[in-house]
Amino acid sequence: MKIAIAALGVALSVTMPSAISHAQTKIGAIFDLTGGLNIYGIQQNNALNLAVERINAAGGVNGEPVAVIGYDAQSELSKYTQYANTAVLRDGIAAMFAGLTSSSREAIRPIFRKANIPYFYSSLYEGGACDKQTFVTGSSASQQLSVLMKWAVENYGKRIYIMAPDYNFGTISGHWIHEYAAQNGAEVVGEDYLALSVTDYAPTIQKIQAAKPDFVVALPVGANQTGFLEQFAAAGLKEDIGVVSTNYGSGNQQVVVSPAAGEGLIASMGYFPSVDSPANAEFIELWQAKYGNDTPIVAGAVDVWNAVHLWAAAANKAGSTDPDAVIAALESGLTFNAPNGNVTLEPGSHHLRQDIYIAEGDANHGFRIVQTYPGSAPTYENEKCDLIASPDTAEHFTPENE
Amino acid sequence: MEPDYLATVLLSSLSSASILLIATLGLAVVYGLMGVINLAHGEFLMVGAYSALTATQIGIPYVLAIPVAVMITMLIGGVVEVLVVRRLYGRLFDTMLATWGLGMVFNQGAVLLFGTVSPGIGMPQYSIRIGEFSLAAYPLAMIAVAAGTLAFVYLLLTRTVYGMKARASIQEPEMAQAIGIDSSRINMLTFAIGTGLAGFAGAVLLPIIPATPSMGLFFAVKGFLTVVVAGPVALTGTALTAVGLGGGASVTASFMTSVIGDVFFFLATALLLWLYPLGISSKWRRKL
Numbered sequence: 001m002k003i004a005i006a007a008l009g010v011a012l013s014v015t016m017p018s019a020i021s022h023a024q025t026k027i028g029a030i031f032d033l034t035g036g037l038n039i040y041g042i043q044q045n046n047a048l049n050l051a052v053e054r055i056n057a058a059g060g061v062n063g064e065p066v067a068v069i070g071y072d073a074q075s076e077l078s079k080y081t082q083y084a085n086t087a088v089l090r091d092g093i094a095a096m097f098a099g100l101t102s103s104s105r106e107a108i109r110p111i112f113r114k115a116n117i118p119y120f121y122s123s124l125y126e127g128g129a130c131d132k133q134t135f136v137t138g139s140s141a142s143q144q145l146s147v148l149m150k151w152a153v154e155n156y157g158k159r160i161y162i163m164a165p166d167y168n169f170g171t172i173s174g175h176w177i178h179e180y181a182a183q184n185g186a187e188v189v190g191e192d193y194l195a196l197s198v199t200d201y202a203p204t205i206q207k208i209q210a211a212k213p214d215f216v217v218a219l220p221v222g223a224n225q226t227g228f229l230e231q232f233a234a235a236g237l238k239e240d241i242g243v244v245s246t247n248y249g250s251g252n253q254q255v256v257v258s259p260a261a262g263e264g265l266i267a268s269m270g271y272f273p274s275v276d277s278p279a280n281a282e283f284i285e286l287w288q289a290k291y292g293n294d295t296p297i298v299a300g301a302v303d304v305w306n307a308v309h310l311w312a313a314a315a316n317k318a319g320s321t322d323p324d325a326v327i328a329a330l331e332s333g334l335t336f337n338a339p340n341g342n343v344t345l346e347p348g349s350h351h352l353r354q355d356i357y358i359a360e361g362d363a364n365h366g367f368r369i370v371q372t373y374p375g376s377a378p379t380y381e382n383e384k385c386d387l388i389a390s391p392d393t394a395e396h397f398t399p400e401n402e
Numbered sequence: 403m404e405p406d407y408l409a410t411v412l413l414s415s416l417s418s419a420s421i422l423l424i425a426t427l428g429l430a431v432v433y434g435l436m437g438v439i440n441l442a443h444g445e446f447l448m449v450g451a452y453s454a455l456t457a458t459q460i461g462i463p464y465v466l467a468i469p470v471a472v473m474i475t476m477l478i479g480g481v482v483e484v485l486v487v488r489r490l491y492g493r494l495f496d497t498m499l500a501t502w503g504l505g506m507v508f509n510q511g512a513v514l515l516f517g518t519v520s521p522g523i524g525m526p527q528y529s530i531r532i533g534e535f536s537l538a539a540y541p542l543a544m545i546a547v548a549a550g551t552l553a554f555v556y557l558l559l560t561r562t563v564y565g566m567k568a569r570a571s572i573q574e575p576e577m578a579q580a581i582g583i584d585s586s587r588i589n590m591l592t593f594a595i596g597t598g599l600a601g602f603a604g605a606v607l608l609p610i611i612p613a614t615p616s617m618g619l620f621f622a623v624k625g626f627l628t629v630v631v632a633g634p635v636a637l638t639g640t641a642l643t644a645v646g647l648g649g650g651a652s653v654t655a656s657f658m659t660s661v662i663g664d665v666f667f668f669l670a671t672a673l674l675l676w677l678y679p680l681g682i683s684s685k686w687r688r689k690l
Contacts, residue, residue: 034510036616039518166661194660199611199620200421200648202414202541203655203663209535210407226522227611234525234538251519256612258524295517365521 028087030098035075047301051308094321122303126172128397130385148268149180157214162191215242233261351378406533415652420548422648428599434636444618445508450604451613475601512615522612633681
């Protein structure tokens, strides 16, 4: 009995404040604010708060201010499920914005599916997530690689070497590199998949020299793997062999890499701070006013910014935050004038049609955009995933399982 | 197999082993001489890397930034010994837990001080050519650095008064105290030297491994396993283990894949610990 009373007390103390401040819409956020992944998580969280501020300044959602209930996942998978459950059971959130790694998304996706709460995943990733409640605002591997591979084969040649991390982002990206190599009449002459803990790149660099590629597709994860790029340049290989990437810069690796190694590297992503548009200028101004200009803004931050605005637009359009109405509005072909160009939420696949940029590292730790592929479709996701026709699909499609 | 490829593989594997040895030596000294496993060793390495980086940013030449990093990490190490480690002597697991927690504090402290990304200093753009292959010169220079560091620590422990006192304090603590050796001061110095070596590693490896708050994690596991496999003969055992495990993993990775290189490292570790539960040097007669 004592326990029951104590539990009631806790329950009351938890629910009371929210009962008083009734007229607000709550959204949840789980990002890695501490631990090894905070290189991404802090900026994702900053972008969320900035977007909410902007929406609230413009009158909120359906006339109610938006309040954020945020959690720090500490770069640990178990924290994601724990906080996702807390957010669903206790906080009464209208939408959730969370996750960086694919494993974190796959861990919490079922929780929001069961609770029927729209869940936004905002990071570039290997692609293929398909779920009625899940919306992906980052670019997928096939979306980026389809344009990057075409560009690289035209500019460097037909012999390709793959250096990728040894988990699903790397191996699925590897699959797409093979596929787009074949489409562009090129061949993969060698590949090496590295554990995330690897700091010894000498073996990879020798194998690259033995294979004599025209360019290397390098997908280093985090700042540690940028050691590869330093050694590659110091060995004098940069003169003859191009380096292209779909994630170089996603964690501001270009800041860590010295100009000697970083100049001339090619990255393809859905956002670079050097995008020239009024929407991006406004976004950067807001960001720097609040967070300063020490660190360049990463693509993942813009993906979160876009997710929050798309959700707010959908909730306004639906006139409520009722999950079914919001999901229906999200599936109505919403567009948003985003910092990275106009984006369109594809109704069937819940992925974004967005501009993909190819940029070249400059001598000042930054990027110069060399080519823009406007309105690139998430082709693979659109082909596999149609949540209008079959709303019960809950899958993570991978090209290797076919 | 072409001879030039073979030569590059051997050279670069030796350099990989040397990098592992440089990163592990401080851990080995603290474990071998004090019986303390310092799980914050990787974070001391990180502190060394950031110290050297900050020193170069304020205009100190890189070569002089290395001793600055050593001094800073020695100072922090000495303070940590007095505040934490000293209170936990003889309690191996408590020390591990305390230093593990300390590592987390350092990690987050680095995030708050330096943010998540800092510009690296880059690698000197020199390379050497062997036949058709080209090797970055700086990682190869680490072979000489590792040999030099090993010789320095060996001489420090065998040819100096401090070294004799340090060995006396760990081998015969009561006798050492009886003849007037202040063993708690000696231990503080030994711990500071261990963390100073970590700081040296972080600074000297900075061109190869850029400074990031979580960089310590990448050395914690392999460094720890190397020291455990090496066993009680801290210096020779660790040098041999680093060359065997680190070099072996690198050779394996060169001929197969990086993942198999890692598999080699961990399988060899498991096998050696199964054969020598107290470390490969547990039956050796030498002491260092």
